[in-house]
Amino acid sequence: MRLRIVATLAFLIAFLPTPALAWWEYGHETIATIAADNVKPQTRRAIAALLRHSGELDTPSCPARTIEQASVWADCIKALKDRFSYAYSWHYQNVGICKPFDVKAACPDGNCVSAQIDRNARLLKDRTLPVRERVMALAFLVHFVGDIHQPLHAADDGDLGGNRQKADYGIVANDRLNLHTIWDGYLSERAISAPPSLIRVYSAEERAAMGGGATDDWSRENWEISRDMAYATARGGDPCTAPRDARGKLSEAQIAALVPVVRLQVQRGGLRLARMLDEALGG
Template sequence: MIRKLLTVLAFAATLISAPAQAYWEYGHETIASIAYRNAKPETRARIDALLRQSRLLETPTCPAFTIEQASVWADCVKPLGERFSYAYSWHYQNVDVCKPFDLKSACRDGNCVSAQIERDVKLLKDAKVPVREKVMALVFLVHFVGDLHQPLHAGDRGDLGGNRARADYGLYGPERLNLHSIWDGWLAERAISTPPSLVRLYSPQERAAVQGGSVEDWSRDSWQVAKDAVYATAMGDPCGPPPKRSKLDDATIAKLVDPAREQVVKGGLRLARLLDEALGG
C-alpha cells in the first residue's frame, strides 16, 4: 500500500513540474521554429553562422547551436547567478491592464522586454559590434520576442504577471497553480500541440496581417490579450475584485486554445521580420 501511494505521489510530482517548463521550452522553441522557417534564406544563413560561434558565450550547460536551443538560453542561464542576474527584469513588463496602456512607465531605464528587443536588433545591425556580443544579442532577441507574446509577460494587474492569481485548470488545481503557470505551461502545451502544426511557411498575406507595426504596437497587442483573454475569462470583470481562486472549466479552456495559438504565430512571424531586418542584408 505504501509503495503504491509513493508511486502515485511521484507521478503527481511529474505532472506538477513538467508543464511549468512547457512555454519556457515548447512555446519558445515553436516561436523560434516558425521564425526560422519564415525568414529569408540569407537571414537563416547568418543565424546559423552566428550560432556556430555560440561557444563564445561560455555557457556549456546552456548550448545555443540551433535557434531552438537559442530560444531557451536566456532562461537556462538564470541559475548561473551573478553572471546574468542583470537580465532578470528584461523578460517582462508589468503594464497595468486596468489603466490606459502606458509602456514608458513600465520600461524606465530600458529594463523591460520591449526595450531589450529593440536594443538587440540595433546590436545585430551594427557591424562594429564584436561577434560574441552579436551572438548574445541574437539569443536574447529570440527569447524576448517569445516572452513578449506570452500575455502575462506584457500585462498584469499588480499580481506579478498572474503569479499571485491562484487558479484551477479544469479539474487540476494544486495550491501553487496560478494564471501565469497555466498560460506558460498547461494551456501553452495544449494550444501548440493542437493540430494543425503551427510550424509552417506562412503566406505573404498571413505574414502581413501580423508583422506590421512597432515593438510598442506588439506590446499593446499582447497587453490587450492579457486583459481580454487572460483576466476576463478567469475573473469575469478583468478589473474587478480578484477571486481568491479562479476556476477555468473545460469549456473556458477550449475557448482559450485559439488565442494562445495566435500569440505563438504572432511571435514567430514578428520575430522573423526582426531577424530579416537585423541580419537579412
C-alpha cells in the same frame, strides 16, 4: 473511473516541478522554428554562421548551437546567477491592466521586454560589434520576442503577471497552479500541440497579416489579451471589479475558447521574429 482519472491528474501535477521557463521550452522553441522557416535564405545562413560562435558565450550548461537552443538560452542562464542577474527584469513588463496603457512607466531605464527587443535588434544588426556580442543579441532577441507574445509577460495586476493569481485548470485543482503557470505551460502546450501544426512556411499574405507592427503595438496587443482574456476568464468577468483574492477557474469550455488565442500569438511571435531577423541580417 472519472474520479480515479481526476485523482491521478491532480497527483501528477502536484509533484511536477514548478515551471521556471517562460512559455516553457515548447512555446519558445516553436516561435523560433516558425521564424527560422520563414526568413530569407541569406538570413538563415547568417543565423547559422553566428550560432557557430555560440561557444564564445562561455555558457556550456546553456548551449545555443541552434535557434531552438538559443530561444531558451536567456532562461537557462538565470541559473548562472550573478553573471547575468542584470537581465532578470528584461523578460517582462508590469503594465497594470486596470490603469491606462503606459508601457514607458513600466519600463524604467529600458529594463523591460519591449525595450530589450529593440535594443538587441540594433546590436544584432551592427556588424562592427564583436561576434560574441552579436550572438548574445541574437539569443536575447529570439527569446524576448517569444516572451512578449505570452500575454502575462506584457501585463500585470499587482500579482507578478498572474503568478499570485491562484487558478484551477479544467478539472485540475491544485494550490501550486496559478494563472501565469497555466498560460506559460499547460494552456500553451495544449494550444501548440493541437493540429494543424503551426510550424510551416507561411504565405506572403499571412506574413503581412500577422507579422507587422512594432514593439509598442505588440505590447498593447498582449496587454489587452491579458486583461480581456487571461484575467477576465479566470475571474469570471471584469477583472478590475471582480474580487482579486478569489481563486480563479478555467472551465474546459473556456480553455477550448482560449486555444485559438494562444495559437495566434505563437504564429504572430514567429512571423514577427522572422521579420526582425530579416531586417537585421537579411542584407
